[in-house]
Amino acid sequence: MTSLFTTDPAILVLEDGSRHVGRAYGARGTTLGEVVFATGMTGYQETLTDPSYAGQIVLQTAPHIGNTGMNDEDPESRRIWVSGYIVRDPSRVVSNWRADESLDDALERDGVVGISGIDTRAVTRHIRSAGSMRGAIFSGDAAAIDPEEQLRLVREAPQMAGQNLSAEVSVATAEVTPARGERLGSLAVLDLGVKQATVNNLAERGFEVHVLPQSATIDDIRAIDPVAVFYSNGPGDPAASDQHVDLLRGVLDDGLPFFGICFGNQLLGRALGLGTYKLPFGHRGINQPVLDKATGRVEITAHNHGFAVDAPVEGEFDSPNGYGRVEVSHVGLNDQVVEGLRALEIPAFSVQYHPEAAAGPHDANYLFDRFRDLVVADLDTRRSRALDHREGDK
Structure with missing residues (x-):
C-alpha cells in the first residue's frame, strides 16, 4: 500500500x-x-x-x-x-x-x-x-x-476530437444476462462502453440482454432475433464512429425499436442525418437539470459527455436521412443543449444522459419503462399484422 x-x-x-x-x-x-x-x-x-x-x-x-x-x-x-x-x-x-x-x-x-x-x-x-x-x-x-x-x-498528445475509443472498452465476445421475471425477448446491446447498472435495469424489464462487441455487424444482431436494439454510452468522438452509424441505420431500416443513451444519443442523431459538435467543457456529474418537453417535468440527471447533437430544440423537423419527422424530446436547462431525440414515425428515441444513474439520482429511471412499453407496443403491432395476414390467407 x-x-x-x-x-x-x-x-x-x-x-x-x-x-x-x-x-x-x-x-x-x-x-x-x-x-x-x-x-x-x-x-x-x-x-x-x-x-x-x-x-x-x-x-x-x-x-x-x-x-x-x-x-x-x-x-x-x-x-x-x-x-x-x-x-x-x-x-x-x-x-x-x-x-x-x-x-x-x-x-x-x-x-x-x-x-x-x-x-x-x-x-x-x-x-x-x-x-x-x-x-x-x-x-x-x-x-x-x-x-x-x-x-x-x-x-x-492526441486531441479527443477525432478519436474512436470504443474498441478499447468494449467486450471481446458476446455476454448474455438472463431476463428477470417474465421474458420479453432478446435485446441486442451494442457495447460502446456499457455500464453494469444499465444491463441490470434492462434485465429487470424482462429483456434477455445480449451485450455485443462494438465490432458487431447487422447480421450478428439479426442472428439473435432481437425484439429491440440498445446503444450504450461510451468514450470518444461520435464523428469518428461511422461504422456504428451505418450499423444503426441498418437497425432502423429493419424497423427494430431502438433506445440509445449518451454516446448512443449522438449516434442516433448522426443516423438520422444530424451533426455533432464538441462542447467547451462538457457535462459531467450527477446534478444536471434536464427538461422533459413532453411532460414539462424537470429531471436531475447523471451526465458524462463532451459532445452533443446539433438540432433545433423547438418544433419538429424532417430527418435528413429519410426517417420521417423528428423532435428534440429533452433539453438541458443550464445551456439549452439537446438532451434527447424522438423519432415520430419510427420506434426510436434516445437521451444524452444516464437513466441507470448509479449512484444516483434516479429521476430518469422511468426511461427504461418507456423503452419496454415501446417494445411491447411494437410486438403487439407485429402480432396483429401476422394475425391479419393469416386471416387474409384463409
Whole structure:
C-alpha cells in the first residue's frame, strides 16, 4: 500500500502551459489525456469505472475523496478507466463497512496515475473559462522531467476530437444476462462502453440482454432475433464512429425499436442525418437539470459527455436521412443543449444522459419503462399484422 502521507511530488501540466504542483496519488509515472471535471459529490467508484471516461484525466470538484473506499459490488465495469485522477484531499482512512480496499490501492493496482493536494477549484474555474484541454500528470521520478519536455509531451498528445475509443472498452465476445421475471425477448446491446447498472435495469424489464462487441455487424444482431436494439454510452468522438452509424441505420431500416443513451444519443442523431459538435467543457456529474418537453417535468440527471447533437430544440423537423419527422424530446436547462431525440414515425428515441444513474439520482429511471412499453407496443403491432395476414390467407 502506498502511504497517503507521501512526499513524492506530482505535477499537473495543461496544454496552455499552466502548472499545478501537488503530491503523488495512486500509481507513479506519467499519464496523458483530456482534463475534465466531474461535479458529483458521491459515487466516485462509479465514475472511475465508467468506460466513458477512457482517455480522460478526471478532476473531482468535491474536495474530500476516498472516505468510503472501494468495494466489489459497485463497479460499473471490469476496471478503472480514467487516464488519470485529480483530487484535493484524499481521505486518510477508509470508514465504510462495505469497503474491500482503499481508493489509493485501487488506483495503484490498475496503474492509474493521480495527483492530490492541488487547488481543484482553481483548475475547475480555469477549464470552465478556457475549455477542456489536454494535460498530463507527472508523478514520482517523472515530476523531475524538464518542464519544457513535459509541455511538449502534452501538446503532442492526441486531441479527443477525432478519436474512436470504443474498441478499447468494449467486450471481446458476446455476454448474455438472463431476463428477470417474465421474458420479453432478446435485446441486442451494442457495447460502446456499457455500464453494469444499465444491463441490470434492462434485465429487470424482462429483456434477455445480449451485450455485443462494438465490432458487431447487422447480421450478428439479426442472428439473435432481437425484439429491440440498445446503444450504450461510451468514450470518444461520435464523428469518428461511422461504422456504428451505418450499423444503426441498418437497425432502423429493419424497423427494430431502438433506445440509445449518451454516446448512443449522438449516434442516433448522426443516423438520422444530424451533426455533432464538441462542447467547451462538457457535462459531467450527477446534478444536471434536464427538461422533459413532453411532460414539462424537470429531471436531475447523471451526465458524462463532451459532445452533443446539433438540432433545433423547438418544433419538429424532417430527418435528413429519410426517417420521417423528428423532435428534440429533452433539453438541458443550464445551456439549452439537446438532451434527447424522438423519432415520430419510427420506434426510436434516445437521451444524452444516464437513466441507470448509479449512484444516483434516479429521476430518469422511468426511461427504461418507456423503452419496454415501446417494445411491447411494437410486438403487439407485429402480432396483429401476422394475425391479419393469416386471416387474409384463409
